Amino acid sequence: MYDNPPQPPGLRNHTPESVTAAFEASADKHRAALDAIVANVNLSDPQTVTFENVMRLQLEFENQKFSHNLRFYQHVSENSDLRETTRKMAKWYDNIWTDMNMREDVFRARDVLYHRSGLAASRKQNPDRYLTEDIAQNAGFEDAESAIALEEEWKEAIRSGLGLPSKPQRDRFNQIQKRVETIKSEFKNHHASDKGCNWFTPAELDGVDNDIIDQLAKGTGENEGRLKVTFDPSHYDIFLKDVKNPQARKRMWTAMENKCPENVPLFKEAMLLRDEAARLLGYPDHATLRIESRMAKTPRAVNNLLDDLRTRLAPLATKELNQLLQAKKKDCETRNLPLDGSFYHWDWAFYASKISKQEHDLDNKKVAEYFPIDSAITGILRLFGGLFGIVFVRLAAEDLERISPTGVAEDVMYHRDTIMFSVWNDESEGNDFLGYLYIDAHPREGKYRHVANFPLELGHQRADGTRFYPSTALICNFPAPTKDKPSLLDHEHVVDLFHELGHGVHSLVSRTRFSRHHGTAGKRDFYIKRVSKHYLTGQQMSDDMAERIAASRHFLQALRNLRQLSSVMFDMEVHSPKSRAALEDMDFAKRYNELRNELTGMKGPEAIGEPMTHGHGNLQHLFYEYDAGLYSYHWSNTYSYDMFYYAFAKDPMDKSQGHRFRHTVLEKGASQDEMLILEQFLGHKPTTDAFCMELGLVEPTEEPLLKGSSFTG
Numbered sequence: 001m002y003d004n005p006p007q008p009p010g011l012r013n014h015t016p017e018s019v020t021a022a023f024e025a026s027a028d029k030h031r032a033a034l035d036a037i038v039a040n041v042n043l044s045d046p047q048t049v050t051f052e053n054v055m056r057l058q059l060e061f062e063n064q065k066f067s068h069n070l071r072f073y074q075h076v077s078e079n080s081d082l083r084e085t086t087r088k089m090a091k092w093y094d095n096i097w098t099d100m101n102m103r104e105d106v107f108r109a110r111d112v113l114y115h116r117s118g119l120a121a122s123r124k125q126n127p128d129r130y131l132t133e134d135i136a137q138n139a140g141f142e143d144a145e146s147a148i149a150l151e152e153e154w155k156e157a158i159r160s161g162l163g164l165p166s167k168p169q170r171d172r173f174n175q176i177q178k179r180v181e182t183i184k185s186e187f188k189n190h191h192a193s194d195k196g197c198n199w200f201t202p203a204e205l206d207g208v209d210n211d212i213i214d215q216l217a218k219g220t221g222e223n224e225g226r227l228k229v230t231f232d233p234s235h236y237d238i239f240l241k242d243v244k245n246p247q248a249r250k251r252m253w254t255a256m257e258n259k260c261p262e263n264v265p266l267f268k269e270a271m272l273l274r275d276e277a278a279r280l281l282g283y284p285d286h287a288t289l290r291i292e293s294r295m296a297k298t299p300r301a302v303n304n305l306l307d308d309l310r311t312r313l314a315p316l317a318t319k320e321l322n323q324l325l326q327a328k329k330k331d332c333e334t335r336n337l338p339l340d341g342s343f344y345h346w347d348w349a350f351y352a353s354k355i356s357k358q359e360h361d362l363d364n365k366k367v368a369e370y371f372p373i374d375s376a377i378t379g380i381l382r383l384f385g386g387l388f389g390i391v392f393v394r395l396a397a398e399d400l401e402r403i404s405p406t407g408v409a410e411d412v413m414y415h416r417d418t419i420m421f422s423v424w425n426d427e428s429e430g431n432d433f434l435g436y437l438y439i440d441a442h443p444r445e446g447k448y449r450h451v452a453n454f455p456l457e458l459g460h461q462r463a464d465g466t467r468f469y470p471s472t473a474l475i476c477n478f479p480a481p482t483k484d485k486p487s488l489l490d491h492e493h494v495v496d497l498f499h500e501l502g503h504g505v506h507s508l509v510s511r512t513r514f515s516r517h518h519g520t521a522g523k524r525d526f527y528i529k530r531v532s533k534h535y536l537t538g539q540q541m542s543d544d545m546a547e548r549i550a551a552s553r554h555f556l557q558a559l560r561n562l563r564q565l566s567s568v569m570f571d572m573e574v575h576s577p578k579s580r581a582a583l584e585d586m587d588f589a590k591r592y593n594e595l596r597n598e599l600t601g602m603k604g605p606e607a608i609g610e611p612m613t614h615g616h617g618n619l620q621h622l623f624y625e626y627d628a629g630l631y632s633y634h635w636s637n638t639y640s641y642d643m644f645y646y647a648f649a650k651d652p653m654d655k656s657q658g659h660r661f662r663h664t665v666l667e668k669g670a671s672q673d674e675m676l677i678l679e680q681f682l683g684h685k686p687t688t689d690a691f692c693m694e695l696g697l698v699e700p701t702e703e704p705l706l707k708g709s710s711f712t713g
Contacts, residue, residue, distance in 0.1 A: 001431060002393045005422050007469045008405045009436050010068050010457055012414035016085035019070055023089040026065055027096045033061040034106050041109040046116065051141060054113045055150055059514050066458040066515040067468060074192065075448040076414055076440060076475060083446055087192070091185040098177050102170070107162040114154040119147060128297075130676040145513050145671040152516075155293060161281060169280055176277045183270045190260045192446070198255050199226035200248055207244040209365060211482045231256055232443045233450065233477050240349040241364075246337065253346035254605055257613035264614050268588055271574050275583050287576035290628040295635070295674055299576045302631045306569055309561065309634065310599065312697045316558035321601045324556075327351045342603050345596070348563075352556055360552045367549065368488035372535035373441055373478060376489050379531030380497060381421070384505050387658035388666075389429040392421045392437065415440060418473075423508050428659075435459065435508045438473035441487065442480045451476050451496045453503035458515035470518065472507040474500050486535055491549055494531065509662055510669040517671040554696050559600055561634075561695065566596040568630045575628040589614040639678055641690040646682055 014022070040053040074086040114120050117139040122129060129135070136147035157163070161173035199219050205227065216227040216235075229235050229252065236256060243249050274286040283289040287299040296302050325343050328351055332339040343351075357363055381392040400409035400420065413420065419441075423434040438456070443449070452475050459470035476497070481487045489497065507519040532541040570592050577583035593604055593612055606612040626632065643665075647657040664681045679685060 002391060002422065002424050003399075005403060005433050005436075005469075007433065008403050009400075009412040009420070010471055011405060011411055013406075013408075013411040014070070014073060014082065016079075016081050019073065019082065019086055020089055022068075022070055023093050026070075027093060029064065030061055030096070030100055033057040034100060034103055037109060038103075038105045043108060043112055049109065049113050049116060051113065051146055051150065054109045055146070055153070058153075059149060059516070060463060063458075063460045063462070063468065063515045066455075066460075066518075069454065069456045072454055072456060072473070073414070075454065076473075078415060078444060078446060080446060083192070087185065087189055091182065094181040094185065095178055098174065098181060101157070101160050102162065102174050102177075104162060107157045110150065110153055110157065114150055117141070117147075117150075119151055120154075123151070130673040132673075132676065143513070145517060148671065148673070149514060149516065159281065159289060159293070161277070164280065173277055173280050176273045176280075180270055180273050180277075183266050183273075187260075187263050187266050187270075190263050192448075194231070194260055196255065196259050197228050197230045198252050199223045200229055201226055204245050204248040205229075205239075205243060207242040208238065209242070211485060212238055212479075214482065215480065231259060231449070234443050234479050237349070238479075240346065241353045243350070244335075246344075246347070249346040249350060250344065250605070254610075254613060257615040261614065264589070271588075272583060274575065275577065275580060279580070285576040287572060287628040290575070294629065294632075296631070299572060302635070303572060305634060305638075306565060306572070306631065310565060310569075312692070313558040313562055313565075313695070316696070317562050317599075318601065320556050320559045323355065324348075324351045324559075327355050340608075342607060343601070344607070345600075345602050345604055348559075348602065356552055356555055360548045360555065362491075362545075362548055362552060364490040367541075367545070368490040368493075369536070370532035370534050370541045370545075371489040371494055372533065373487040373489055375533040375535075376494060376497060376531055377419075377439060379533065380494075380501055383530060383653070384501065385426065387653060387655060388505065388509060388662045389426045389655070389659055390434065390505070390509070391424045391426050393424065395420045395422060414438075415444075417442060417444075433469060435469040436471040437504055437508065438471070439476070440473060441476045441478050443477040447477070448475050449477055451500055453500045453507070455507055455519060458518040459507075459510060459512065460515040460518065461513045467511075470507050470510070472504045472519075474504055476500070488535060491552075506666045506669075509666050511667045512669045512671040514671070517669045519669055557696060562599040563596070564633070566599045568634065569599070570595050571626065571628060571630040637694075638688055638691040639686050641694045642682060642686045643678075645690040645693070 034057075036057050037054060040048060042048045071086060071090045074083050074090065077083050077086070119131075119135075119139050122135055122139070131144055131148050131151060133144045136142075136144040139147060141147040141150075160177070161170050164170045164173060202213070205213060213227065216229065219226040219228060229239055236252070239252050240249055243252075271286075278284070278286040278289040281289060283292075285299070287302075291297065291299055291302060321343060324347070325341075328343060328347060329339055331337070331351070331354070353364065385391055395403075397409050400412055401407060403422075404412045410416070417440065419439050421437040421439075423437055425432050425434060435457075440447075454473045454475055456471040456473050457468070460468050462468055474497075478489055478493055479487055503519075510519045512518050530540075532546075533539070534541070573591065573595075574583070574586070574588065577586065589612055592615055593606065596615075597603060604613060643661070647661060648654060651657075661681065665677055668677055
């Protein structure tokens with residue numbers, strides 16, 4: 001039944017030359033689509049100012065463009081020339097894209113349609129209105145998704161400076177945008193090409209599992225007798241958690257914080273440029289500009305949530321910090337180590353792990369034995385499949401040869417270690433095809449260093465009405481197998497796997513007309529026992545161990561949230577300064593460290609007379625991925641807990657709710673207003689009740705009250 005996908009997987013066999021040609025061809029097609037829009041429209045003839053003439057060609061171009069993610073190679077290819085060429089061409093195309101988006105002739109056509117259709121008037125009458133099917137059809141659009149596409153383009157054009165009254169202002173704005181894109185590319189490339197590491201003697205690595213130590217490269221020359229520890233999460237996270245020597249931990253933490261020093265001046269330049277651009281458009285700051293188009297709407301709403309969380313979490317965080325200090329004091333006395341009464345950032349992972357083992361009797365290494373990666377992936381996919389009505393079929397080499405457009409399996413697999421699935425609806429959903437899922441589990445040279453889901457192809461409706469099916473890739477850096485053991489995932493790894501596979505499943509079940517609206521997702525962890533399987537015995541973990549893991553969910557919850565919150569608040573401060581002068585005078589490194597220290601009560605090296613770190617230059621996600629949107633994890637958690645308690649708290653595997661969630665929320669992607677989708681699922685505006693219960697900030701009840709004031713209003 002599931003042997004013959006109606007669409008072959010995309011080719012992953014590009015060379016530096018073919019990637020260059022593909023980027024150039026895409027730019028030509030984009031330019032041709034916009035030229036055709038201008039040629040088809042006569043602004044003095046209302047009959048020509050239609051959605052078909054003004055938007056259709058652009059949307060069809062996007063559908064073709066997003067039918068293959070060329071940029072993906074820069075994150076995963078083992079060919080350094082291909083990675084570098086892709087980075088170079090992505091940077092080149094970003095400049096082209098900026099020029100395309102600044103075409104006044106195209107904007108004039110869309111501006112006329114936006115106002116003539118009545119969308120502008122309805123938005124002016126009610127700025128908070130949802131763009132519903134009724135509004136769209138009354139404005140002459142086929143559906144809400146089409147109207148949303150036009151409104152998105154119009155708003156983005158205004159934010160891109162096309163509403164500026166004079167050419168010098170528009171030219172300066174365009175110059176700023178190009179420079180910011182260049183900075184983002186340089187910033188990203190510094191991270192991607194960084195090969196930073198530290199060298200330690202075996203004695204300094206006391207506490208690290210021998211299996212891990214056996215994998216470390218041995219030094220030569222001046223590093224003879226030392227072992228290489230990189231900044232990859234598979235090294236760094238284990239190091240800070242397991243190494244007993246506090247000076248070794250401090251050296252590793254400080255080196256990581258000071259990674260990519262060349263990004264520090266770039267960060268400040270970008271913040272100043274973003275601020276200048278926002279003020280040119282008439283906004284008080286960059287955060288106001290960016291958040292206006294998001295669910296939060298205003299920086300004030302975001303800051304209200306952050307301030308509320310900070311206030312609520314502070315008392316519990318103080319108790320948790322004291323608990324950590326007591327554990328450190330006891331450890332130092334036992335091992336006869338000096339103690340100055342302070343708790344440092346490089347102490348966090350070590351003592352958090354130590355207390356967790358004591359309080360919950362959880363040894364991460366023992367827990368990991370129940371999660372060999374193959375069975376963990378299989379178990380999680382089975383859960384997603386059962387909940388949402390999906391079947392995942394793992395593809396062997398002979399399957400890939402059969403369905404590959406070239407007949408060569410390697411041509412559809414960008415790396416030999418990647419595993420691949422075809423994904424289908426189950427019988428209850430019609431048995432039809434959904435797309436492809438790739439999982440790339442282990443670190444390698446030149447690969448993206450974190451855990452993320454990358455869309456490879458975005459689903460959409462073709463011009464002839466048939467579906468183009470999506471492909472999505474889960475990129476991980478989980479521990480590699482050793483000579484004696486398979487790759488074993490600890491609890492945090494399993495949570496990461498759930499999270500990113502959630503994004504992947506959302507991408508696969510999303511069903512939109514236009515590729516720009518395809519995908520996005522959230523996260524939740526509640527199935528830990530069902531995906532466990534000991535790598536030697538094949539048995540599931542005991543109920544007792546599963547319950548202890550569940551009990552540890554809120555362990556050091558306040559401090560964990562405040563550590564994240566410090567970066568979020570820094571993001572908001574640098575993007576919404578009190579004045580231009582305040583931003584120019586801001587010491588970014590100092591403020592970043594102040595916030596982190598203030599919120600957590602922990603200290604950095606400056607507390608012992610050593611230079612302050614410049615960790616903000618290492619915050620790649622803050623700068624080029626979220627762009628005044630790092631708050632979104634806390635914001636969206638409120639939604640996710642509300643949905644969980646409303647629909648899944650009594651039975652997380654309730655298939656009827658799972659299917660309803662799939663079709664009401666996941667399937668629609670961004671083809672409708674997100675808040676409207678959420679309210680349709682919940683039956684009410686979201687509140688913070690369930691979120692506060694989950695954080696332990698209020699007493700739990702059998703069901704959330706759902707009477708709290710909506711944080712969106």
